[in-house]
Amino acid sequence: MTDRFGKVAVLFGGTSAEREVSLMSGSAVLAALQGCGVDAHGFDPAERDLCALRDEGFERVFIALHGRGGEDGTVQGVLETLRIPYTGSGVMASALAMDKWRTKMVWAACGLPTPRYAILDAQTDFDAVAAELGMPVFVKPAHEGSSMGATKVVEPSQLRAAWELAARYDRLVLAEAFIDGAELTVPFLNDRALPVIRIDAPGGNYDYEHKYFSDETRYLCPSGLDAALEDALKRLVMQSAAVLGCRGWGRVDIMLDRDGRPWLLEMNTVPGMTGHSLVPMSAQAAGLGFGQLCIAILEGASLG
Ligand SMILES: Nc1ncnc2c1ncn2[C@@H]1O[C@H](COP(=O)(O)OP(=O)(O)O)[C@@H](O)[C@H]1O
Ligand SMILES: [Mg+2]
Incomplete structure (x- = not known):
């Protein structure tokens, strides 16, 4: 003991x-x-x-x-x-990261890349939003853990229905410019970012349903990205956490567009920790077993 x-x-x-x-x-x-x-x-x-x-x-x-x-x-x-x-994170950062809209506002204000967006509500001029963001857009509820109501919209005429669906799950709904490319997720542990995980959906199809309900989705860690890009992503992740005031541990979801530019989607302050979750997978690639990972997170426990 x-x-x-x-x-x-x-x-x-x-x-x-x-x-x-x-x-x-x-x-x-x-x-x-x-x-x-x-x-x-x-x-x-x-x-x-x-x-x-x-x-x-x-x-x-x-x-x-x-x-x-x-x-x-x-x-x-x-x-x-x-x-x-x-x-993990304290009161302010936990509350902030829970809200994708306000998280994006902080990132954007600090010059960190996050997809362009609009807030949708009953008063929204949907055609104007479609024109401003271009197609496709990704419509999603703004709060963590309510991913159920998300839709990829490819036709401006579908935008209102996508909002109505998302609004069933959350008062606050975001429409984001759709980033076509690779999906990444990157954990951080105390003062360092852990190896990048690349999420490879079947046939390069980044369709939402496909990704989450198919057994064919592969998780690549090491990511296979070149070392300079991997390092740049890790720096971005540490900055994205620092400006939100996050600490201890967490996991940032990122899209990498076809030109190799990263776009921050969201911060998860208490990501999954089952044996087959993503943070343990990345830690393992850094040489940290599940027990060592849990001890390192516990070592970071603090107040204030
Ligand atoms: N702007 C976007 N462009 C392309 N895909 C997106 C976009 N926003 C979200 N997605 C897809 O939806 C998934 C869930 O979105 P995310 O913002 O991470 O919320 P959550 O994980 O809380 O449901 C992402 O992992 C990604 O596959
Ligand atoms: Mg996510």
Whole structure:
């Protein structure tokens, strides 16, 4: 048993739509930490009051909750109040990263590349948006974990219907210039970016449904990109995290267009941590096993 971290709670489950994934992430993290000799205990905020963490003498918290009420700054705020150090981003950065629109505004203001966009609502002149962004556009709900209502729109006349669909999932809906090219995702761990993962959809088809519901999707890590580009992407990822105020760990989704230019899509502050998730895959390529990855994330636990 290592007493380096004291008594550690792994928060998992919770009440968000991503509860099931969180249960898988949290169980994997819990088993890995225990396997490394950490005095780790599972804790499901859907079943117990977070104040019990203080009463039971927990000294650190590993947050493995995805989506609202875990990834959005609210649990982070409770832990700040209880003065218990926790993994990952703090209150402000967690809340900001949860909102794709405001995240894009910060990136754009800092000169970081993110696709051009418009906010859609009932008053929108859809033809004007189509003309401004050009076709195709990608319409999506603006909040993390609500990817269900996304559509690739190829005809201006389809834009309103795409908005109506996305609006069923979220009050805030984005239309983004569609980036045709390779899909990448890049984790960061404390002060460094981990190897780039390239997501290869079947037949070069980047169609949304295809990508998420096909077994043929391949995840390439090492990415096969040239070393200079890989380094540039890693620097971009660290900048994109720094300007949002993210810390500890996270994962940035990026599109690489046909000219090799990267476009930032979104920041995930508590990405999946099951055995076959993307962050563990990238860490493995950097020589960090799942247990070592969990320990490194826990080492980054902090307050404020
Ligand atoms: N502007 C865009 N151009 C092309 N594809 C996009 C664009 N925005 C999103 N996508 C596709 O949709 C997926 C999900 O979008 P993302 O912004 O990462 O939200 P989430 O992962 O929260 O659903 C991306 O991984 C990518 O395949
Ligand atoms: Mg994403």
